[in-house]
Amino acid sequence: MINLKVVSPQKVIFEKEVEMAVLPGAEGDFAAMPNHSPFISSLRPGQMVIMSANKVDESFFVSGGLVMLKEKVCEVLVDQIESLSDVNSSNYQQSKTFQELEGNETALGTFEQVLNNPPYK
Amino acid sequence: MPNLKELKNRISSVKSTRKITSAMKMVAASKLRRAQELAESSRVYADSLSFILSSLAGNTKNSSDLPEILTGRENSKISLLIINSSDRGLCGGFNSNLFRNAKNWISEQQERGKSVKIITVGKKASSFYKKTDLDVIANFDDLNSNDKQLQVSEEIKNKIMELFENNEIDEVSILFNKFVSVITQEPTYQSLIPLSNEEADEEVTDTSNAVFEFEPDKNELLEYLVPRNFLTQIYRSVLESSASEHAARMTSMDNATRNAGDMIDGLTLTYNRTRQAFITKELIEIISGAEAV
Numbered sequence A: 001m002i003n004l005k006v007v008s009p010q011k012v013i014f015e016k017e018v019e020m021a022v023l024p025g026a027e028g029d030f031a032a033m034p035n036h037s038p039f040i041s042s043l044r045p046g047q048m049v050i051m052s053a054n055k056v057d058e059s060f061f062v063s064g065g066l067v068m069l070k071e072k073v074c075e076v077l078v079d080q081i082e083s084l085s086d087v088n089s090s091n092y093q094q095s096k097t098f099q100e101l102e103g104n105e106t107a108l109g110t111f112e113q114v115l116n117n118p119p120y121k
Numbered sequence B: 001m002p003n004l005k006e007l008k009n010r011i012s013s014v015k016s017t018r019k020i021t022s023a024m025k026m027v028a029a030s031k032l033r034r035a036q037e038l039a040e041s042s043r044v045y046a047d048s049l050s051f052i053l054s055s056l057a058g059n060t061k062n063s064s065d066l067p068e069i070l071t072g073r074e075n076s077k078i079s080l081l082i083i084n085s086s087d088r089g090l091c092g093g094f095n096s097n098l099f100r101n102a103k104n105w106i107s108e109q110q111e112r113g114k115s116v117k118i119i120t121v122g123k124k125a126s127s128f129y130k131k132t133d134l135d136v137i138a139n140f141d142d143l144n145s146n147d148k149q150l151q152v153s154e155e156i157k158n159k160i161m162e163l164f165e166n167n168e169i170d171e172v173s174i175l176f177n178k179f180v181s182v183i184t185q186e187p188t189y190q191s192l193i194p195l196s197n198e199e200a201d202e203e204v205t206d207t208s209n210a211v212f213e214f215e216p217d218k219n220e221l222l223e224y225l226v227p228r229n230f231l232t233q234i235y236r237s238v239l240e241s242s243a244s245e246h247a248a249r250m251t252s253m254d255n256a257t258r259n260a261g262d263m264i265d266g267l268t269l270t271y272n273r274t275r276q277a278f279i280t281k282e283l284i285e286i287i288s289g290a291e292a293v
Helices: A096-100 A103-114 B005-057 B093-109 B123-130 B146-165 B197-207 B218-292
Strands: A002-007 A014-018 A020-025 A027-032 A037-041 A046-052 A055-062 A065-069 A073-078 A081-084 B078-083 B113-122 B135-140 B173-181 B185-193 B213-215
Touching: A002 A020, A002 B005, A002 B113, A014 A046, A014 A055, A014 B005, A020 A037, A020 A073, A037 B146, A046 A096, A046 A103, A046 B078, A055 A103, A065 B123, A065 B218, A096 A103, A096 B218, B005 B218, B078 B093, B078 B123, B078 B146, B078 B218, B093 B113, B093 B123, B093 B173, B093 B185, B093 B218, B113 B123, B113 B146, B135 B146, B146 B185, B173 B218, B213 B218
Parallel strands: A002 A073, A037 B213, B078 B113, B078 B173, B113 B135
Antiparallel strands: A002 A014, A020 A027, A020 A046, A037 A065, A046 A055, A055 A081, A065 A073, B173 B185
16 A cells, blocks of 8 residues: 655645555656655646556546655645546536636646546546 | 823723734634644645755756756845735734844845845835835735735745846845744744755755656756745745734734733722722811811
8 A cells, every 4th residue: 555645735635545546647647556666757737546456446637746756655746636526527617626727728628638538437 | 199080081991902902812813723724734745845856956966957046046146035024013023023133134145245135025024124225126915815825925936036037136035934833933034046955954864765766857847846846935934924923913912911901900909099089088078177167
């Protein structure tokens, strides 16, 4: 199990033990698992998923940020994050993230794309 | 002998002052709780970010490879100081402590042959530095909501990035009251350009057991990280300062309430004594009048 800690500039969003987390790295998606080599990467807008036993447990949209991966810890510094269990393709325009992403076309485009057709299901 | 009516007025005015100060204390206490939470929860992000930044910087052996905005310029001539004050008064020595501290710092810089520019945050600092002959380049105030605090931090960040690129400043520091506890707030300096060494030193022990790989390459990461780090550090200082402000206001209003209470006690005592004296005097007058008949 790896300790996944998701932090925004305002607060710690959650911290928990997960089996695997897939993150949208700047140069491609990667999975954070225990004993990964120490690694720092920036994130592109995309989908972050928490998985166990090859199934998606939880799914999030992140608008960008940074990730620091150590042996047993994965710290994700996000700009904005939205749990995809709360929003779907019909109500996303009311979500706070959608409004905050206004003007940021790449992130907004990815948000819509992830909602309508998530890479991980 | 003091006038009874005057005393009565005095007592009632001190009483209403006490009402105000105790209400302000209560308001400050409830705002403090929220501000403190915000300040504490923002620390996690800020700490992680500066950790990443310093491991990135520490990882680059040759410091000349790093951009100037991290290491600072050689022969720096112009320092910029960002002063975080409050918008309102009635918070004890909160602002005056800060300004006294800033004055020392500024004269220290000037002795070293640097010129100093200032950005003020909060109405108190802007009105204070208007009266001095220092070079104030920008004022930011009305930081009454969290969104506004973030927005102001963003504006300051853009401002210093722009000034640095135009060679108008060589160094940047922030001065703010660090929230230590409800009764102590400490004026603290933090250097933004060059990146303060303090964290880099801690880093040495940490990086020894973890050498990070970076993706995309370091320079691209730095390009993303540097502005973000400025923003977070500024935002954090604003939050710390606001928590300190409420704490300072709470303690000073608590003192004021207590002092007003003492004053009311004293005044009530004099009032009662005077009233007693009047009665005695009147009695004496009546009795001696009756005796004379």
